[in-house]
Amino acid sequence: MATHVKFTVTHYRRPEHTHEAFMKWIVEEHLPLAIPVLKRHGVLNYSLFTTPADLNAALRANMGGHRSGWDVADFDCFIEYTLEDVKNIAEILSDPDWAKSVEHQDDWVDTSRALMSVGYITPYLLESGEVVNVPNM
Known part of the structure; x- marks a missing residue:
């Protein structure tokens, strides 16, 4: 059974920003700085799951x-990192270039409400429709 480490973070924006401006900051300012760090430290996949208020309503x-x-x-986004090993999280967080990528985070993110989780991901139904890792299927 194939498993990878999944590290997730939920973020709420600071109330002075719109959801749209917040997501624009993440994609246009944070990610160009963060992605080289993620690649350098073995991140296999990064996904940004946005949750606008109208869809939640x-x-x-x-x-x-x-x-x-x-x-x-009701958070604004759910960030998912797929990693080979949990040690990759510490490597990312201690990288000086990561510190630069989150330098303005406190201007945008209500960090007091952020939630993190870490665990293992095992696929069962692939986008192709293939069922995997389920006995007797």
Whole structure:
């Protein structure tokens, strides 16, 4: 069974910024500085899952009858890093170029609300439609 390390971070923007301006800052200012660091330290995949308020509102309205006890997460984005090894996280965070890539983070990110998680990812259904890692399928 193939597994990789998945490191995730949720971010809320600071209230003085719009969701659109926040995402623009991440993509146009942060990522050009961050991606060389990520590549240098063995990041296999980086994904930015954006969660605009209008989609969250629609989800909240449509899911009420299906999952009444569930809440809708209201963060602005969910960042996913796929890594070979958990040690890659420390390598990234200690890289001086990473510090430059997050130099203006406190101007944009409400870091008091950021959430991190780390674990293992095992694929079961691929984009191709292929089922993998499921016994007897």
